[in-house]
Amino acid sequence: MKFRLIADQRETFPIRIMCDVMGVSPAGYYAWRGRPESPRKAANRVLLTKIRRSTRTTIVLGVLGLLGLSSLCRGVEADVQPRPSLGAASRQIPLPVPRPDMKSPTPSDMSAVPKLVPSPSVLSEDDTSNHCLADLKIAGAQFSPTPSDRLDGRCPVISPIDIISLETPSGRITFPGKPTFNCVFALQLAKWLSNVAAPLVKILAGNDLVTLETGPGYVCRMRNGDTFQDAKLSEHATGNAVDITSLGLANKRQIGIAAVADESNPDRRLLTALRLTACGYFTTVLGPGANAAHATHYHLDLGVHGKSSNYRICE
Ligand SMILES: [Zn+2]
Incomplete structure (x- = not known):
């Protein structure tokens, strides 16, 4: 075997x-x-x-x-x-495709809808969304359109979907929380899970990854729950982020992300590998040790930091 x-x-x-x-x-x-x-x-x-x-x-x-x-x-x-x-x-770590439209709006611009830059030679926003949804299906994702009552008009999302499961070469991963993401983010998450995370779990934990426990994905709020006037909108507010709290294995074992902070924990190597590889697929990776707000989960997002779409925060 x-x-x-x-x-x-x-x-x-x-x-x-x-x-x-x-x-x-x-x-x-x-x-x-x-x-x-x-x-x-x-x-x-x-x-x-x-x-x-x-x-x-x-x-x-x-x-x-x-x-x-x-x-x-x-x-x-x-x-x-x-x-x-x-x-x-x-x-050679591949960089995610730059997303010129996904800068977080400021609180004073809460109604601004992030738009894809139109060009006569480029597909329309609807076409781009349709292509993304088609790519997401091809990537093996099972998903449904996000119900309108789940969305807050102050925090619009491009092509919002609720992801249910993902078929990978290492087996099917289900998302019990059915988190809501914009399609581009969901596609990037699917690629990381299929190409890297699921094989790593299979090798280092000796079992298939079958469930991914997450937060809700989309939440219309400011970064870190800030409420002051110049606070920045969270990437969660555009469905552009996920909080992963634990991994469920085929043998029913659960691996909580918090274990990465325990140097004697045998799952630490796997959790560290997942964290490092995520830095190749996402522009922000935060987890235990980064700050108190991320002591029990990995936060991954595709936010644009500063003027460069290639700048990453990997903590
Ligand atoms: Zn988060």
Whole structure:
């Protein structure tokens, strides 16, 4: 079973590291692989490889390096495709697509609806929303339009949806809280979960990620609950943020995000890896240790900081 899992994930993670995590020897794995493969297994393996190649990301390697596992990544076996050094991999973390329309309105501009910049050569806002919703379906998300009574007119949201579940190469993840997001944010969250988070949970926790406990996503409020006059609108107010509180595994185990602050907790490595990889997909990542307001959850958003859409806050 462990060898099968390692074989399934070998396009994503170095074999030596997976063997180390699973407590088996690389020699044992290669001996197992040497056995003849049935035609059906061979066909499944080819299909899985195609799927994983389309979703694989170099972020995982960067994270392994940051976790101090870079020495384990050297001398990776020949059946893993050549990859750049960890230093180069770290620099290749993909940036999210800049969103010229998603700057948070100030309190004095609460009625301002963030709009996509129109251009004769660019799709209309409706077309763009339709494309996003179509992409979200293709990404494996099950979702429904947000009921109008859930939305506050002072905090408009572009293409609001309530996400119910997400089909990933590592299994289906459900969202018990059915959080509300704008479509672009939901799509980015789906990509991170499918490409990185779900495989990391499978490898480092040894079980599929089946539920993601979150806050409500959309909330019409100021940042950090501030109420003073110049307070900035929270990214939650445009459906552009998520608060993740815990992970539910297939074996019914729950991993609370707060555990990342406990150096002796065995889930700390997984939670740290999730936090670091999120920094490659989102422009703001806050969690335990950043400040008291984030002691028990990870806050991820796609807010634009300053004048650069590439500037990130990763704490
Ligand atoms: Zn938040």
